Amino acid sequence: MSRVTRFAARDPGPMARLSAFMDHLRSHGFQLGVSETATATSALLCLPTPEPGAVRSALRAVCAGNAEQAARFDALFDAFWMDAGRVRQKAVPTDRAADHTSSSRRDEGAEPAAGAGGIHAPDGHDGGEAESDGEGLLQAARNANLMKKDLRDLVSPDDIRQAEAIARRLGAALRDRRSRRRKAARRGSVLDFRRTIRRALQTGGAPLRLAMRRRPDRPVKIAALVDVSGSMLVYARPFLAFLAGLLRADDAADAYLFHTRLTRITEALRDEDPMRALNRTTLLADGIGGGSKIGGALQHFNRSYARRLVDGRTVVLILSDGYDTDPPEAIADALAELRRRGCRIVWLNPLKGWRGYEPVARGMAAALPHLDLFEAANTLDDLAALEQRLEAL
Amino acid sequence: MKDLQQQLARQGYVAGDDLAMALHLAVTLGRPLLLEGAAGVGKTEIARALAAARETRLIRLQCYEGLDASHAIYEWNYQRQLLAIQAGRGEEDIFSRQYLLERPLLQAITQAMPPVLLIDEIDRADEEFEAYLLEILSDFQVTVPELGTIEATTRPIVILTANGTRDLSDALRRRCLYTHVDYPDRKTELAILNARHPGLEAKLAGQIVGFVQSLRKEELRKTPGIAEMLDFAAALAGLGLSDLTEDPAALSAALATLLKTEADRAAIPPEVAARLAGKAA
Numbered sequence: 001m002s003r004v005t006r007f008a009a010r011d012p013g014p015m016a017r018l019s020a021f022m023d024h025l026r027s028h029g030f031q032l033g034v035s036e037t038a039t040a041t042s043a044l045l046c047l048p049t050p051e052p053g054a055v056r057s058a059l060r061a062v063c064a065g066n067a068e069q070a071a072r073f074d075a076l077f078d079a080f081w082m083d084a085g086r087v088r089q090k091a092v093p094t095d096r097a098a099d100h101t102s103s104s105r106r107d108e109g110a111e112p113a114a115g116a117g118g119i120h121a122p123d124g125h126d127g128g129e130a131e132s133d134g135e136g137l138l139q140a141a142r143n144a145n146l147m148k149k150d151l152r153d154l155v156s157p158d159d160i161r162q163a164e165a166i167a168r169r170l171g172a173a174l175r176d177r178r179s180r181r182r183k184a185a186r187r188g189s190v191l192d193f194r195r196t197i198r199r200a201l202q203t204g205g206a207p208l209r210l211a212m213r214r215r216p217d218r219p220v221k222i223a224a225l226v227d228v229s230g231s232m233l234v235y236a237r238p239f240l241a242f243l244a245g246l247l248r249a250d251d252a253a254d255a256y257l258f259h260t261r262l263t264r265i266t267e268a269l270r271d272e273d274p275m276r277a278l279n280r281t282t283l284l285a286d287g288i289g290g291g292s293k294i295g296g297a298l299q300h301f302n303r304s305y306a307r308r309l310v311d312g313r314t315v316v317l318i319l320s321d322g323y324d325t326d327p328p329e330a331i332a333d334a335l336a337e338l339r340r341r342g343c344r345i346v347w348l349n350p351l352k353g354w355r356g357y358e359p360v361a362r363g364m365a366a367a368l369p370h371l372d373l374f375e376a377a378n379t380l381d382d383l384a385a386l387e388q389r390l391e392a393l
Numbered sequence: 394m395k396d397l398q399q400q401l402a403r404q405g406y407v408a409g410d411d412l413a414m415a416l417h418l419a420v421t422l423g424r425p426l427l428l429e430g431a432a433g434v435g436k437t438e439i440a441r442a443l444a445a446a447r448e449t450r451l452i453r454l455q456c457y458e459g460l461d462a463s464h465a466i467y468e469w470n471y472q473r474q475l476l477a478i479q480a481g482r483g484e485e486d487i488f489s490r491q492y493l494l495e496r497p498l499l500q501a502i503t504q505a506m507p508p509v510l511l512i513d514e515i516d517r518a519d520e521e522f523e524a525y526l527l528e529i530l531s532d533f534q535v536t537v538p539e540l541g542t543i544e545a546t547t548r549p550i551v552i553l554t555a556n557g558t559r560d561l562s563d564a565l566r567r568r569c570l571y572t573h574v575d576y577p578d579r580k581t582e583l584a585i586l587n588a589r590h591p592g593l594e595a596k597l598a599g600q601i602v603g604f605v606q607s608l609r610k611e612e613l614r615k616t617p618g619i620a621e622m623l624d625f626a627a628a629l630a631g632l633g634l635s636d637l638t639e640d641p642a643a644l645s646a647a648l649a650t651l652l653k654t655e656a657d658r659a660a661i662p663p664e665v666a667a668r669l670a671g672k673a674a
Contacts, residue, residue, distance in 0.1 A: 031563060039422065046421045047394075054394065057414035065566040067429055070573040193471040194463075197478075197487075205478030 004052070005083040015041070024080050025063055028072070032063060052081070159237065159380070160274045163245025166384045167253075170222075170246075188214030220313045222246060223254040223343075225262070225301065227320030229292030235350040236288075238380045239319045244269055244277060254309055257281070258297035259290050264305060294320060294363055295330025302337050312342030315390075319348045319377065322364030331363045335370035344372045346390070348383075352376035397446070405588045406435070406442035407581055415572040416443060425530050425551035427515075427566065430574035433618015435585075436554040439574075440511035443550065450508040452549070454497040456518035462525060466498045466535055488539035498526075499535050502545035510549040516561060523565055530568055577619065579606055585619060590626050600637040601626050603673030608651060613660060617651040624650040637670040644670055 007017060022037045043058045044050070056077055064070040195211030203209070224246060226232075226239050243255045247269045254266050263284050271277035282288070298318075310316065316338060324331060335345060347367060351357050352375065368374060373390070377383050394417040401408050401416075408416065416439070419426035428436045444451035454465055474487045495503070501510040515523065529535065533545035553569060555561060577585060582602045586593065593601075605622045617625075628647040629637075637644060645663040652658050661669075 031567070033567070036567065039424065042422055043418050046418070053410065054414060057411045058418060060411060061415035061418055061426075061570045061572055064571050064573070065563070066571070067573045070571065194469060197469065197471055197474050200475070200478060205475075205481075207475070 005081055018044070021059075021080050022063070025076060028076055030063060030069055031065065036062060055081075156241075157274055159241035160244045160248070162380055163238075163241040163243075163383075164249045165245070166380060167242060167246035167249040169384065169387055170390060188212035190214070219250075219252065220315050221252040221254065221309070221311075222250060222315050222317055223256070223305075223310060224317040224319065225256045225258060225297070227259070227292060227294065227318075228257050228288045229259040229323075230289045231292065231321055231323050232319075232350070233289045235319075235321075235378060238378070238383065240278070240281075241380060242319075242383055244274060248274070254305070256301065256305070257284075257288070258292075258294070258301075259288060260293045260296070262297040262300045292320075292324055293326045294322070294324040295326030295328075295334055298331065298334035298338065302334055306338060306341060310338070310341045310343050314341075314343040316343050316345045317348065318345065319350075321349055321351050322347075322361040322367065324361070324363035326363070328362040328366035332366040332370065335367055339370055345370060346373040346375070347371045348375050348377035348386075350376065350378045400446035401442050402588070404442040404445045406438060407577070407584045407588060408439070408442075409577070409581060412439070412572055412574065415570055419552070419570055420550055422570075423548055423550075425553060425569045427553045427555065427561075427569035427571050428574050429555050429571070431576070431616060431618070432556050433616070433620055434574045434576055435619050436556075436574055437511065437513055440509050440552045440554075443552070444509040447509070447550075449506050450504060451511060452497050452501045452504075452508050453511045453513060455513045456515050456522070458517055458519060460518045460522050462522075464496060465522065465525075466496050466529070467537060468494045468496065469539075470494050490540070493537070493540070498529055499543065501549040501551075502529075502533055502535065502547065503543065504547055504549070507547040508549050510551045512551065512553045514555065515553045515565075516555040520562065523562055527565055527568060576609055576616075579603070582606065582619070582622065586622065586626055589623050590630065593626060593630065594635060597629065597635055597637070598626070600670065600673045601629065604637060604670055605651065607669050607673060608661070611661065613652070613657045614654050615652075615657060621651050621653075637673060638667070641667045 018040060019037055022032050022040065026032055040059055040062045043062050044055065047054050047058060056074070059077065060070060060073045064073050190213045192211040192213045196207050196209075199209045199211065200207040224243055226236075226243055228236055228240075232239075243265075246253050247255055247266060255264070255269055257263050257265055265281045265284055268280035268284055269277045271280055322331075339345060349364065357376075375386060375389060377386065394413055397417050397420070398408055398410075398413040401413070415426055418424065428439065430436055440453070441451055469488070470492045474492050477487045477492070497510070501508055512526070515526070518526075530551060533548055534542050536542045553565075576582075579602055582605070583598060586598050586602060590598075601622065605617055605625065609616050625647055628650050629643075632640075632643045632647060634640060634643055634647075641663055645666055648658070648661065648666060652661060
C-alpha cells in the first residue's frame with residue numbers, strides 16, 4: 001500500500017486539498033462542477049471516521065459518473081492522495097484557462113483560428129515509418145501505418161460547412177416514424193382524454209369535440225464508421241468532411257475511424273473549432289492510411305461501443321471499400337451480431353461508383369446479405385444524393 | 394455505513410464496501426443513487442433489501458419506451474370526471490384530489506414515511522421523460538396545472554438503475570450519486586449463495602460459485618447473473634446432486650438455468666461444462 005501524500009505546510013487546509021483533487025479529476029476528463037465539490041464536502045463530513053477506504057468509496061460515489069470513470073477513479077485517487085509520501089507543493093488550484101471541450105454542442109461560427117492555443121503537436125512516434133500513403137492501393141495491407149497523416153491536409157473548412165448542410169438533410173431523411181410516445185395532435189389514432197374532458201366542460205359535459213393523440217416522428221441516431229486504411233485514403237476527404245459536418249449538425253450522432261484498429265472520434269470532432277477538431281482526430285486515429293481489418297474493427301465496435309450506443313433507433317453507416325485482411329466470415333459475423341441490436345446498416349462503398357463494379361472483394365461479398373442499403377459514394381454530392389434512398393429505408 | 398451493511402445482510406443482501414457507502418450517502422445526503430451494471434448483478438434487489446431493512450414501502454416505477462407523465466406521475470380519473478360532469482358538477486369539483494389517480498412518482502412524495510423509490514431501467518425511457526424526472530428529483534414537487542403544486546411530505550430515497558440501453562444525459566448523472574455494480578467476486582458470491590440457500594453443502598456451494606465464475610469468463614452472449622446462479626444452485630439441489638462432477642448429464646440439464654440462448658448452449662457443450670466443473674471442484 002502506498003503511503004499518503006504529504007502536503008506542503010503552507011497550504012490552507014483540507015477544503016483546498018479537496019478542491020485541488022476535484023481539479024485533478026477535471027483535468028482528467030471528469031465533468032464536475034462546483035455543486036459536486038459541495039456534495040463531496042458534505043459526503044466527507046458525514047463519514048464517522050476519515051479512514052482512506054471510506055473516503056475513497058465516498059468520493060467515488062460522488063465524482064464518478066459512468067462505468068469508465070468509476071474504473072479510472074482508483075488510479076487518480078492514488079495519484080493524488082497516495083503519492084508515496086511525496087510532498088505536494090501546491091494544493092491550491094491555479095487559475096489557468098482550461099480548454100475543456102467536453103461535449104459542448106455549440107453551433108458553427110467559430111472561425112478557423114488556426115487552432116490558437118490548442119495545437120497538440122504529434123508526439124514523435126518513433127518506430128518504422130515504413131509504409132507510405134499507399135494511394136491507389138487496391139489490396140488490403142496487414143500492417144498498420146505508423147506514419148502520421150494530418151487530416152487537416154485533407155479537409156478544408158469549406159468542405160465541412162458544405163457537409164454540415166448535407167448531414168442535416170440526411171438526418172432529416174432518416175427520421176423514424178415508430179415512436180411509441182403520443183403527443184396531442186389534430187388528427188390521431190387515440191383519444192386524448194384530458195383535453196376532451198376539458199373541452200366537454202364548455203359544452204355542459206357532453207364531449208362533443210374530441211381531442212386526439214398520435215405518435216410523433218422521432219429522429220434516429222447515426223453511428224458512422226469510416227475506413228481510413230490506405231486503399232480508402234483517396235476518398236477520405238469527402239467522408240471526413242461528412243463526419244465533421246454530421247457531428248456538428250446532429251447532437252446524437254457518433255463517429256468512428258478504423259484501419260487496423262477502431263477509434264471513437266465523436267468527442268474530438270465536436271470541438272467547436274472545426275480545424276482543431278480534425279487535429280485532435282489525427283492524434284487519436286494514429287495509423288491512418290495503413291492496413292485494414294474491417295472484421296476486427298467491427299467486432300471491436302460490437303463488443304464495446306455498440307453495447308451502449310446502438311439500439312433499434314440507430315442507423316449504422318459504414319464507409320469502406322471492403323478490402324480487408326481479416327477472413328470474410330469475420331465481417332459477416334460482426335454484421336450479423338450488430339444487426340441483432342435492431343439497428344439498420346448502410347454501407348457506402350466508393351468503388352461501387354465505378355462502371356462495371358462487382359462486389360467481388362471477399363469481405364464485401366460476405367457483408368452484402370446483412371446490409372439494409374448498399375450504395376455508391378465518392379463525393380459530398382453523392383452523399384447528398386443519398387437522401388431519397390435513405391428516406392425509403 | 395457498517396450498520397447499513399449489516400441491516401442489508403439481515404435481508405439476505407450482501408453489499409460490498411463501495412455499494413454500502415454509496416447507499417449510506419444516498420440516505421444521509423438525500424441524493425438519488427444511480428446504479429449501473431450488467432443485467433443480473435442484483436441492482437433491483439438492492440432497492441428491495443433497502444426498503445425491507447428500513448421497514449418502509451418500496452414504490453417501483455418500471456421504465457419503458459413511451460412512458461409518459463400520465464403513467465409515471467398522475468392522471469385524472471376520466472370516467473369519474475365524465476360522470477360527475479353529467480351529474481352537474483362544475484369545474485372546481487372535477488379537478489380536485491379525489492379525481493386524481495396517483496402514479497408511482499406522486500405516490501412516492503406523498504407518503505407518511507420516506508419510502509424507497511425504485512426507478513428501474515431508466516435508460517429504457519425516452520430522453521423527454523428523463524428531463525421530467527430531473528425536475529421532480531431536484532424539487533420534489535409536482536405541478537398539476539388544474540390543481541396547483543403538490544409539495545412533497547417526505548423525500549423518498551431514490552434509486553435508479555440502468556444497464557446501458559442508451560447513454561443517460563450528463564444532467565441526470567450529475568444529479569445522482571453513482572455506483573457501478575459488477576459481478577461479485579468469489580467470496581461475495583459464496584456469501585450470497587449461503588445467505589439464500591443456507592442448507593447447501595459447503596463443498597457443492599464452493600463448486601457452484603467456482604463454476605459460474607469461470608463460466609462468466611467464457612465468451613457468452615448472455616453472461617449468467619446472480620439470479621441465474623441461485624436458480625442453478627436450486628436446480629442442482631432439486632436434482633439431488635452433492636458434487637458437480639458426479640453426473641455430467643444432470644449438470645448439462647441444470648445448465649438450462651445458466652445458458653439462455655441457443656448460441657450459448659452451443660458454445661458450452663457438455664464436455665466443456667464437465668471440464669469447467671472439474672476445475673471448479
